[in-house]
């Protein structure tokens with residue numbers, strides 16, 4: 001379950017890391033873990049606490065595919081776009097999910113239920129193409145199985 005964002009709770013999370021050497025990344029992880037997004041207010045607060053320009057904090061948050069600065073859906077589907085998965089036909093799976101959900105990769109369904117994203121290799125190249133739903137890996141999935149998989153969520 002994703003908690004609602006509040007300034008008080010995000011301040012508390014950031015405070016836990018303010019005296020930690022290189023505490024920015026652990027703070028981003030902790031915020032992401034709790035809210036599944038790095039809210040703009042958190043970027044500003046992180047900037048103040050770590051004395052780093054907001055633009056640099058934003059750069060770090062958007063560099064790592066794990067972090068999102070825009071609200072994600074309840075379930076996050078991530079397609080590996082590294083070469084082995086690409087060669088094994090990831091694009092066809094992505095297109096099938098996009099068609100089924102009525103969104104493009106990088107978008108969230110209007111009901112907030114699903115977000116489609118790309119990611120780098122998840123370490124299961126021998127099973128390519130691989131995607132994850134809420135970090136659970138899926139492989140050997142045919143296009144015909146997609147509706148049944150989505151129905152589980």
Ligand code: FES
Pocket residue numbers: 080081082083084085120121122123124125126128129130
């Ligand atoms: S390349 Fe896709 S899991 Fe490794």
